[in-house]
Amino acid sequence: MDLVSVIMPSFNSSKFIGETIESIIHQSHSNWELIIIDDGSEDNTVKIIQKFISNESRIKLIQRNINPKGAPTCRNIGIENSNGNYIIFLDSDDILANWCLESRLKHFKENKNCHFLVFQTLIFHSTLLDSKILWNKLKGDHDLERFSKSDNIWQTSSVIWKKEALIKLNYWDVSLKCWQDWELHLRALIRAFSYKKIDAIPDSFYRKPERPNENSISNQKNLSEYWNNVAYAVIKISNISPKNIKINLASIIFKHSMVLMVNKETFNGFKYITYLSKINLKYFFICFTHLLIKFIILKLVGIDSKLFNSRLLLSKDLIETNSTYLKVNLNERDFNELKSKISD
Numbered sequence: 001m002d003l004v005s006v007i008m009p010s011f012n013s014s015k016f017i018g019e020t021i022e023s024i025i026h027q028s029h030s031n032w033e034l035i036i037i038d039d040g041s042e043d044n045t046v047k048i049i050q051k052f053i054s055n056e057s058r059i060k061l062i063q064r065n066i067n068p069k070g071a072p073t074c075r076n077i078g079i080e081n082s083n084g085n086y087i088i089f090l091d092s093d094d095i096l097a098n099w100c101l102e103s104r105l106k107h108f109k110e111n112k113n114c115h116f117l118v119f120q121t122l123i124f125h126s127t128l129l130d131s132k133i134l135w136n137k138l139k140g141d142h143d144l145e146r147f148s149k150s151d152n153i154w155q156t157s158s159v160i161w162k163k164e165a166l167i168k169l170n171y172w173d174v175s176l177k178c179w180q181d182w183e184l185h186l187r188a189l190i191r192a193f194s195y196k197k198i199d200a201i202p203d204s205f206y207r208k209p210e211r212p213n214e215n216s217i218s219n220q221k222n223l224s225e226y227w228n229n230v231a232y233a234v235i236k237i238s239n240i241s242p243k244n245i246k247i248n249l250a251s252i253i254f255k256h257s258m259v260l261m262v263n264k265e266t267f268n269g270f271k272y273i274t275y276l277s278k279i280n281l282k283y284f285f286i287c288f289t290h291l292l293i294k295f296i297i298l299k300l301v302g303i304d305s306k307l308f309n310s311r312l313l314l315s316k317d318l319i320e321t322n323s324t325y326l327k328v329n330l331n332e333r334d335f336n337e338l339k340s341k342i343s344d
Contacts, residue, residue, distance in 0.1 A: 001029075001030075001031040002031065002084070002085060002086060002105055003031050003032065003033065003083055003084035003085065003086075004029065004031070004032045004033075004084050004086045004087070004088060004101050004104075004105065004160075005032070005033050005035060005078070005082035005083060005084035005086070005087045005088075005163070006024055006032060006033070006034045006035070006087075006088050006089075006090050006096075006101075007035050007037070007075055007078030007079065007082065007087060007088070007089050007090070008020070008034065008035070008036045008037070008078075008089075008090045008091070008092055009036075009037050009038075009039055009071040009074035009075060009078075009091070009092065010036055010037070010038045010039065010041060010045050010049070010074075010092040011038070011039040011040065011041055011045070011092075012041050012042060012043045012045060013041065013043075013045045013092035013093060014041075014043045014044040014045045014048055015093075016092065016093035016207065017045055017048055017049065017092045017093070018048055018052075019095065020090065020091075020092055020093060020094060020095060021034065021049070021052050021059070023095045023096045023097075023098070024090075024096065025052075025056060026098045027096070027098055027099075027100065027101045027102070028098055028099050028101070028102045029101035029102035029105060032058060032084075032101055033058050033059075033060065033082070033083060033084060034058060034059045034060070035060050035062065035078045035081055035082060036049055036059065036060065036061050036062070036092075037062045037063075037064055037074035037075070037077045037078050038061065038062070038063050038064065038074075039064050039069055039070065039071070039073075039074050040063075040064065040069065045092075046061070049061050060081070062077060062078070062081060064077060068174055068175075070174065070177065071091075071172075071180065072172035072173060072174045072176060072180045073172075073174045075089055075171075075172050076171045076172050076174065079163065079166055079167070079171060082163060084163065085162065085163055085164075086104075086105065086108065086160055086161065086162060086163065087160070087161045087162075087163050087166060088100075088101070088104070088157060088159070088160050088161070089156045089157060089159070090156075090157045090204075091156065091157065091207075093207045094157055094204065094205060094206050094207055095124075095128060095204070095205040095207070096157065096203065096204050096205075097202070097203045097204065097205070097341070097342065099203065099341070100119075100203040100204060103119075103200075103203055104117060104119065104160040104203070105160075107196075107198050108160065108162075111196050113194055114162075114194045114195050114196050115161070115162055115165035115168075115188070115193040115194050115195060116159050116160065116161045116162065116165055116188065116193065116195045117159070117160050117195060117196055117197075117198060118138065118153075118154045118158055118159055118195060118196070118197045118198065119154075119158050119159075119160070119197075119198050119200065119202070119203050119204065120134060120135070120138055120158070120198075120199060120200065120201065120202040120203070120204075121134070121135040121154065121155045121157065121158045121202055121204045121205065121206050122134060122135070122202035122204075122205050122206070122330060122338070123135065123205075123206050123208050123326065124205050124206070124207060124208070125207070125208060125209060125210050126207075126209070126210075128205055128342065129335075129338070129339055129342070131208075132329045132330045132335055133326055133327075133328070133329055133330075134202070134328045134329065134330055135152075135154065135155045135158065135206060135325070135326070136151070136152060136153050136154065136324055136325050136326070136328060137153075137324050137328045138153060138154070138197045138198075138199045139197075139199055143189055143197075144186070144189040144190065144245065145245065145248060146323075147182065147185060147186045147189060148186065148237075148241070148245045148248035148249055149248045149251065149252070149322075149323065150182070150252050150323070150325075151322070151323035151324065151325050152181075152182055152185075152325050153197075154185065154197075155181065155204075155206055156181045157204045157206070158204055159185075165188075165193060169184070169187060169188055169191070169193070172184055173233075173236070175232075176229070176232065176233050176236075177229040178226065178229045178230060178233065179229075179230055179233040179234075180233075182233065183233050183236065183237055186237050187237070187240070190237075190240055190241060190242075190245075201330075201334050201337055201338045201341070202330065202338060227256045227259075227260065227272060228272070230252070230256065231253055231256070231272065231275040234249050234252050234253060234275075234279075235275060235278050235279065237249060238250075238278070238279045246279055246280055246283075247280075247283065249279060250276055250279050250280060250283040250287070253272065253273065253275050253276050253279070253287075254273065254276070254283075254287045254290075254291075256272060257269045257270070257272040257273040257287075257291055258291070258294070260272055261291065261294065261295060261298070262298075266295060269291065269295075270288075270291065270292075270295075273287055273288055273291055274288075276288075
């Protein structure tokens, strides 16, 4: 029976980590190890984990002992200390369905040449099935293009990896403060790793509180700090991207510079768009000119004018993503099947 390593970073996770650990303990596939890497928690997280460990030898706790701080470092420590040939990354407030490991291994036996497999994820707010929103739609092609437009098709725990693939991919990028999973998945797509999407009913559940986490880097009042970190991730990916993908990456930076300007951070908006010069000088000059015209229009006639919302100098590719991220609902039939399966 194949061993699956579930790797979980934790930081001040006392509110939800018990429920997350329980979802692993109740797996129908019993040959697993749960490796929890604590990132310096200051609440009761470690005590809760130790209580589980006293009754369950398959759970291991490791304290992060190298820098930098953050989930990517913790996940890399987990990979290095894992014994399984297959790896799933799970955040400390998310949930796996009790058939998740068994089902994913079954699909891997049918797709032995794949480096990783992708499964569907359902959003929940406080209790399972209190939402019908899917992470995204899995069907369709052009995954590289969709990811490069920040239409994130799958989430961290949606994937089961072969350990050897993660080593070949050179682990998580510990220099990134945000968008780490986006960067990892894009890197795998750009390097043409073999994978398959299994569009079945969801087997993982992503907790998205209706009130955002105040400690999240993406919810900081200083938007420029967050998006500077985003730009760093985008530029790193652009350095290994084919030319046709670079325009999509450029659009991410342009849109964020527009948001900064609309949020009255004009200086930061113009400063932010200079990141485009590191991707493509042509895009930089076009977008900078467009942003300057937008700024003048904003001052003269306001944000609600048709002129402000027009495309002006930009091509369609630089402003439209057609993203379905967090915009697709699980259909009623599959939702009822999932509800029945969970209650069994």
